[in-house]
Amino acid sequence: MSQEHYARIELERQRAKERQKRALAKRQRALEISQVHLEQAKQHIERMHAQGLDAFVSLTQIEQQIQQVRQLAQSARLELPPPAQKYGGYDSTFEDHVRLLDDNPFKAQELSHAILSQLNSLESHAKELQKAQFRANQASVQEYFHTQREQIQDDLVLEFAKEGLQKLEAQVKAFDGRDFKGFYPQLQAQMGALLQEAQNKVLRHRQELARQEIKKENATKNAQQNCKDLQGNLQKMQAQGLDAFVSLQSLKQELESLQAFIQTDPLKAQQQSLEALYNLEKLQRQALDLQRAQAGANQEKAQQDFYARLQEIKDPAIITYAKEDLALLQERLATFDGLNADTQHQIQADLEQVLQRAQAQAQANNAQQESQRQMWAQELEHLKNEVAQIATSPEQETLLAQIAKIIEGLASQDFNTLESQIVQINAQADSLIVEENARKEVVISIVKTLRGHEFEVQAPVLKEGAVIIKAARPSGKRVQCRIEHGKIWYKFDEYEGLTCKEDIAKFEKELEEVYGFKLEDKKVLWENPDRISKGAIDLNNPHKKSL
Incomplete structure (x- = not known):
């Protein structure tokens, strides 16, 4: 063959290779495009799933088509066998070899492109359906909210729920369905x-x-x-x-x-x-x-004025003749509460009248002993009656016996001896009377003290030589006092807690500070939180003075 023939054959061979290369590149490009489309379809489907659009359209057919494209891509051939060369040329053309290949890459490209178009259409349709569903959801939520709010018939409930309803209404309005x-x-x-x-x-x-x-x-x-x-x-x-x-x-x-x-x-x-x-x-x-x-x-001044005036009297006969009236005045003085100044002045004025009368009596009767004996007889009788009124005690009985004996001897006793006996008996009687008066002062002071502490006080009772004082409050708290032989026994009961001790402390303090009693030898006989009894309390009144 000529050199020109070989050159022509080589040129054909080179052109065949170029055509083959371009054909395979197209197939490779088609497969790559289909892979890109498949990836885009996958992302598209994931996005529709994420948006919940799959609830409105079916993606099953699309997913089947995607699987078909993958199978086409996997079964596609990308290489061609080289054309067989014979002497003087080729046994077939390149186009014949290309025609022998499948069209899978191009089918895959076309089908993947169709998948994307179909996905776009499905997404648009699903979005429309989704929007319609969202609007229906919004309407349902709003209808429920307004229905529930309108069912509230109580204005006060509506008022208390107002702020919360406003917040819920804002949530309902903001709800996108x-x-x-x-x-x-x-x-x-x-x-x-x-x-x-x-x-x-x-x-x-x-x-x-x-x-x-x-x-x-x-x-x-x-x-x-x-x-x-x-x-x-x-x-x-x-x-x-x-x-x-x-x-x-x-x-x-x-x-x-x-x-x-x-x-x-x-x-x-x-x-x-x-x-x-x-x-x-x-x-x-x-x-x-x-x-x-x-x-x-006022009490202290009244007593001081009273006893100071008596101390000015030098003639004992005046005191003797004024004894009855002085005893009455002394009782008035003991009961004087110091509140009325007129009473104080009246006692002092009465004292002057009593002393003037006693002085006149002493002057008229000093020279007449017989008359004096008669007066003594009267005085002794009065003294006997006065002593008889005192609480019964061995001292009282002894004194009454002595007075009776002196009365029997008034006519026969020597005047001086009789006078001495009468003075002695008067002194004894005065002592007993003063003691009785002191007890009366104690009784009066205790009664005042109890009344000052809001107790209802019963009238004092004399029983077996002792004075019994009972008092009570409306609340039921009770106090009982017994005065006998210069001693006081008292009992507080029907109290709660420690209030009993507090009232006793106030009671003792007022007796000591206000009425001048000195309480000694205190002894608690029995004690519990609601009742306390005390006894064996000696009394010493520094303000008490005798005639």
Whole structure:
């Protein structure tokens, strides 16, 4: 062959290789495009799943098509066998070899492209369906919310739930209809909880209003009673003369304003009336302290003036003739509470009259012994009667026997001896009477003390030589005292806790500080938290003086 023929054959061979290379590149490009389409389809499907669009359209057919494209891509051939060369040329053309290959790469490319187009159409359709469902979900949620709100008939429940309903309404308006299965039950639960809480609040509110109404009614009653007590205590203080020691004008004005204030604000009126009662009680204690101090000073001065005037008398006969009247005056002096200055002046004036009469009697009868004997007889009879009135005791019986013996010897006894006996018997009688008077003072002081501590005191009773004093409070607390032979036994019972000891301490303190008793040899006979008895208490009254 010629060189030109070989050159032509080589040129054909080179051209065949170029055509083969271009054909295989197209197949490879088609496969790559189909792989890209498959990846895009996969991402597209994942996105539709993530958006929940698969709930509105079926992706099964698309997924089957994707699997078919993968199979086409896997079975596609990318290489061709080289063309067989014979002498003088090729046994077939390149096109014949290409025609022998399958068209899988191009089918895969076409089918993957169709998948993408179909996915786009399905996504658009699914989105439209999804939007319609979202709108339906929104409408359902809004209808439920408004229906539930309109069913609330109680305005007070609606008022208490107002803020919560506004928050729920904002959530309903903001709901985009997507998570219906999650949002709707949550909304139902929140709505139920909100209404239940509002109903509970309404119930508590109405209960509180009822309690407040009852509280106001009770406050009105309490305030009215407090005003009544306040007015009664003011009148009582005036009757006791305590307004001479403290001013009651401000409390009277406050009482008037309280009575008008009860109708407008009973709770405040109740509180202010309690404060007014407390202030009145403090003022009453202050006035009583001032009154007791003044009374004590008046008592002490009355006794000092009385006994100082008696000490000025040098003639014993005057004291003897004035003894009966002095004893009466002494009793009046013992019962004098120190509150009325006129009583003090009257006792002193009566003392002067008694001493003047006694002095006249002594001057008229000193020269007449017989008359004196008669007077002694009368005096002894009176003394006997006076001593007979004293509580029965061995000393009293002995003294009565001595008086009777002297009376029997009045006519026969020597005058001086008789006078000496009478003086002696008078001294003994005076001692006994003074002791009796001292006991009376003790009784009076105890009665005053108990009354000062708000006890209702029964009349003292003389029993077997002892004076029994019983007292009680309206609360049931009781006190019993027994005075005998210069000693006091007393018992406090029906108390709770330690208040018994507190009242005993106040009782003993007032006896010592106000009435001047010196309590010695104290002995607790029996004690428990509610009852205490004491006994064997010696009395020594430094203010007590005898004639």
